[in-house]
Amino acid sequence: xxxxxxxxxLSATGFTVVGVASPLTxxxxxxxxxxxGVFRHGVASGDPLPDAVVLWTRVTxxxxxxxxxxxxxxxxxxxxxxxDREFRRxxxxxxxxxxxxxxxxxxxxxxxxxxxxxxWYRFVCEGRTSPVGRTRTAPAPGAAVxxxxxxxxxxxxxxxxxxxxxxxxxxxxxxxxxxxLGDYLYEYADGEYGPGSEIGRAHDPDKEMVTLSDYRRRHAxxxxxxxxxxxxxxxxxxxxxxxxxxxxxxxxxxxxxxxPGTEGDWQDxxxxxxxxxxxxxxxREPDPRRLYRRLSFGSLADLSxxxxxxxxxxxxxxxxxxxxxxxxxxxxxxxxxxxxxDGLATTRARWKLVGNPVMIAPVLFPPLPEGIARPLADTxxxxxxxxxxxxxxxxxxxxxDRRELLSHLHDNGIDDTVFxxxxxxSSWAADLPLDAGxxxxxPSVATELVCTSVTSDNLDEITGSEPRTTSIAxxxxxxxxxxxxxxxxxxxxxxxxxxxxxxxxxxxxxxxSDPVDPxxxxxxxxxxxxxxxxxxVTPAATPLAD
Numbered sequence: 001x002x003x004x005x006x007x008x009x010l011s012a013t014g015f016t017v018v019g020v021a022s023p024l025t026x027x028x029x030x031x032x033x034x035x036x037g038v039f040r041h042g043v044a045s046g047d048p049l050p051d052a053v054v055l056w057t058r059v060t061x062x063x064x065x066x067x068x069x070x071x072x073x074x075x076x077x078x079x080x081x082x083x084d085r086e087f088r089r090x091x092x093x094x095x096x097x098x099x100x101x102x103x104x105x106x107x108x109x110x111x112x113x114x115x116x117x118x119x120w121y122r123f124v125c126e127g128r129t130s131p132v133g134r135t136r137t138a139p140a141p142g143a144a145v146x147x148x149x150x151x152x153x154x155x156x157x158x159x160x161x162x163x164x165x166x167x168x169x170x171x172x173x174x175x176x177x178x179x180x181l182g183d184y185l186y187e188y189a190d191g192e193y194g195p196g197s198e199i200g201r202a203h204d205p206d207k208e209m210v211t212l213s214d215y216r217r218r219h220a221x222x223x224x225x226x227x228x229x230x231x232x233x234x235x236x237x238x239x240x241x242x243x244x245x246x247x248x249x250x251x252x253x254x255x256x257x258x259x260p261g262t263e264g265d266w267q268d269x270x271x272x273x274x275x276x277x278x279x280x281x282x283x284r285e286p287d288p289r290r291l292y293r294r295l296s297f298g299s300l301a302d303l304s305x306x307x308x309x310x311x312x313x314x315x316x317x318x319x320x321x322x323x324x325x326x327x328x329x330x331x332x333x334x335x336x337x338x339x340x341x342d343g344l345a346t347t348r349a350r351w352k353l354v355g356n357p358v359m360i361a362p363v364l365f366p367p368l369p370e371g372i373a374r375p376l377a378d379t380x381x382x383x384x385x386x387x388x389x390x391x392x393x394x395x396x397x398x399x400x401d402r403r404e405l406l407s408h409l410h411d412n413g414i415d416d417t418v419f420x421x422x423x424x425x426s427s428w429a430a431d432l433p434l435d436a437g438x439x440x441x442x443p444s445v446a447t448e449l450v451c452t453s454v455t456s457d458n459l460d461e462i463t464g465s466e467p468r469t470t471s472i473a474x475x476x477x478x479x480x481x482x483x484x485x486x487x488x489x490x491x492x493x494x495x496x497x498x499x500x501x502x503x504x505x506x507x508x509x510x511x512x513s514d515p516v517d518p519x520x521x522x523x524x525x526x527x528x529x530x531x532x533x534x535x536x537v538t539p540a541a542t543p544l545a546d
């Protein structure tokens with residue numbers, strides 16, 4: 001979601017954007033990339049299956065083999081997976097090649113593992129041993145599972161603050177995986193979106209990333225952050241991308257933050273972003289052309305990770321808001337929509353979790369009943385049929401796709417679908433009504449839980465106001481106009497903890513005290529749950545146990 005989108009929203013609600021006050025200069029020596037070491041970018045794992053997991057690292061065999069440089073010799077990298085932290089019981093081992101073609105990154109899809117089992121892994125190259133990582137496989141197909149725990153994160157802008165949320169999440173020992181819902185990194189030049197060098201967090205390269213070398217260097221900088229390295233080493237990641245992994249407000253044919261005249265062809269830039277993302281992320285890629293995929297966790301949950309940037313139509317212009325409902329426009333693309341609907345209809349898992357990069361809950365001014373809004377729109381042309389959306393980069397800008405998906409859930413009696421969302425730098429819990437204008441009379445067919453940003457600016461920083469002051473009025477205005485939105489907090493940064501049991505899904509929001517304080521402390525702020533069969537969010541009675 002772009003700064004300009006937020007500026008338009010604030011104007012529409014009567015708030016004025018002012019300059020953001022400069023934070024105190026804070027230096028954090030450990031946050032800069034290391035200058036030596038073969039494994040300076042750490043280790044990672046991802047996409048756990050019942051019998052396999054992806055392992056990742058990046059090696060720097062000689063000092064000149066810097067990320068994005070295209071230099072350095074090809075080297076052999078050995079890997080080991082063990083059933084114990086001391087590696088007395090090694091269960092799998094092998095070797096891989098690291099060279100310039102993949103920027104000296106290594107990805108190994110290790111199979112032959114036991115289901116629902118914790119393992120430790122490491123790499124060896126040039127006589128040096130990597131840090132040890134912890135990973136965990138998924139439960140066996142159809143297995144009864146009593147509970148799952150996930151960390152949920154999104155929107156981590158290196159320039160905007162320290163990754164304290166990652167550090168505190170990494171300290172947990174109960175995570176089956178970390179869900180990263182997009183905006184893992186940001187494309188902007190130094191100082192363009194966050195204090196950057198003022199807090200010792202200047203982007204590398206210092207310009208906007210456009211070329212393959214740029215994207216590789218920026219991925220390397222983020223992976224060198226000690227708090228992110230710690231989280232990657234603590235648990236497997238399940239990731240998707242949003243827009244900033246390429247450029248702000250990306251769509252299939254371009255992006256708001258892409259200028260063809262000076263930044264070249266969009267498809268070339270997107271291909272560079274996609275290649276670097278695939279090299280630097282612990283993601284399984286049986287088909288490099290396709291990011292969306294599904295992971296299963298026994299009989300308890302299926303997790304469908306969406307790609308809502310590669311196939312979407314261009315966002316509508318503010319002067320043509322009635323086009324948001326055009327059935328010719330799409331956010332998913334036809335093939336991904338069929339895949340998602342088929343998966344939701346055929347799974348035998350209790351919970352249908354959807355990793356959803358942008359919000360699907362309608363946020364409209366006002367949400368009108370469909371029976372009234374459509375004739376009004378046809379007659380006057382003043383409003384889109386479902387109300388005026390405040391952010392057309394979300395599903396609100398693609399209401400035909402949303403209506404098709406929610407109707408599919410309703411018409412097929414599919415319960416217990418929970419959308420897990422990032423992008424919007426704020427915390428939300430919402431019902432997903434079939435018709436927002438007649439809610440709560442209209443049924444809720446699914447629910448949505450939205451994690452806040454790790455560091456990226458939220459409303460108080462954009463307006464330059466004190467936390468929990470002017471934002472409260474905006475929150476209450478949105479909830480009053482959109483009764484299906486039950487919880488909304490615009491000001492805090494942090495992570496979420498998600499627990500899935502046969503009886504309910506619960507998300508707790510854990511906020512950090514200050515993103516520009518490298519020693520920021522966490523606090524649990526809220527918990528909301530979805531009870532099985534209810535398709536509605538309610539306050540959680542108790543916090544999730546540590």
